[in-house]
Amino acid sequence: MDKIITYSPAYTLVPTYECFNRCTYCNFRVDPGQDGWLSLEGARSKLQQLQSQNVIEILILSGEVHPQSSRRSAWFQRIYDLCELALEMGFLPHTNAGPLSYKEMARMRNVNVSMGLMVEQLAPELLKTVHAHAPSKNPSMRLQQLEFAGQLRIPFTTGLLLGLGEKKADWTVSLDAIAQSHTKHGHIQEVILQPHQPGTRQAQKRPPCYGSYLADAIKTAKERLPDDITLQIPPNLIRSEAALINCLNLGATDLGGIGPIDEANPDYSHRPHAQMVKLLKTHAMTVQPRLPVYEQYDGWLPDHLQTAVTTWRQKLAN
Ligand code: SF4
Numbered sequence: 001m002d003k004i005i006t007y008s009p010a011y012t013l014v015p016t017y018e019c020f021n022r023c024t025y026c027n028f029r030v031d032p033g034q035d036g037w038l039s040l041e042g043a044r045s046k047l048q049q050l051q052s053q054n055v056i057e058i059l060i061l062s063g064e065v066h067p068q069s070s071r072r073s074a075w076f077q078r079i080y081d082l083c084e085l086a087l088e089m090g091f092l093p094h095t096n097a098g099p100l101s102y103k104e105m106a107r108m109r110n111v112n113v114s115m116g117l118m119v120e121q122l123a124p125e126l127l128k129t130v131h132a133h134a135p136s137k138n139p140s141m142r143l144q145q146l147e148f149a150g151q152l153r154i155p156f157t158t159g160l161l162l163g164l165g166e167k168k169a170d171w172t173v174s175l176d177a178i179a180q181s182h183t184k185h186g187h188i189q190e191v192i193l194q195p196h197q198p199g200t201r202q203a204q205k206r207p208p209c210y211g212s213y214l215a216d217a218i219k220t221a222k223e224r225l226p227d228d229i230t231l232q233i234p235p236n237l238i239r240s241e242a243a244l245i246n247c248l249n250l251g252a253t254d255l256g257g258i259g260p261i262d263e264a265n266p267d268y269s270h271r272p273h274a275q276m277v278k279l280l281k282t283h284a285m286t287v288q289p290r291l292p293v294y295e296q297y298d299g300w301l302p303d304h305l306q307t308a309v310t311t312w313r314q315k316l317a318n
Pocket of ligand 1: 019020021022023026027028029062063064098134136
């Protein structure tokens with residue numbers, strides 16, 4: 001029998017590309033104030049086009065407005081309103097907008113079926129290098145987000161960004177911290193292992209991550225993480241078919257949200273769906289769509305979100 005490999009049919013809405021952090025490898029950000037925010041009207045017309053295209057997840061991926069900025073509450077409200085709109089139009093929102101306050105996350109829970117934030121790497125040395133001008137990448141703040149999500153019972157996606165200049169021993173520290181949070185709260189549905197690949201817009205060039213490096217990370221993650229956490233890899237960042245298949249054979253079982261543009265890595269487009277299906281089929285793997293919330297968490301969601309999720313589960317089953 002074929003092994004099942006899942007993905008989430010997704011489309012990414014970007015409320016704003018502006019971000020007060022300056023990670024040196026970023027291919028997404030513009031300076032604060034340099035980007036008009038996505039309007040609700042603009043989002044509505046985009047979402048209308050998607051209603052006939054089998055898209056389930058709307059990933060709301062945003063640059064960050066500083067927590068002390070006078071524009072923070074308007075920024076937060078815009079993200080909230082976009083989630084609400086996506087829900088009203090029949091989609092399932094999943095937000096990743098950087099670290100939120102406990103109060104902000106508690107509100108966001110009402111309009112998201114799951115949320116996400118990459119731990120990236122907890123190695124403090126990175127605060128002197130790639131994250132020297134990125135206060136949001138403080139490791140303790142990232143861990144606190146996992147704790148908030150656990151306390152609020154939010155199904156959560158996190159992960160590691162590989163190839164930032166960390167040592168392989170640092171992976172263990174980051175993975176153990178994720179495992180510990182999950183053991184306490186049971187809320188981590190998936191961990192992404194994301195290899196850094198250089199883009200055309202980043203401030204500082206870094207070498208690409210090769211398949212063997214990612215394969216080693218998967219092996220470490222399989223050793224350190226509880227079995228009920230799904231391992232996800234982004235297939236567009238793994239150019240070699242052999243490396244991709246190797247990662248899936250090593251225990252990654254999910255390809256993440258797949259849509260027309262990877263907004264964080266716009267230089268790396270996804271393989272056409274039919275090509276991916278064919279490739280995996282030749283290795284006895286079947287590609288299957290999934291929702292952005294894993295079934296074991298459906299009961300954690302507020303009632304109105306449970307209703308939306310049930311509708312999608314029925315659609316996928318038919
Ligand atoms: S990687 Fe994320 S947090 Fe860092 S500058 Fe880019 S958008 Fe901001």
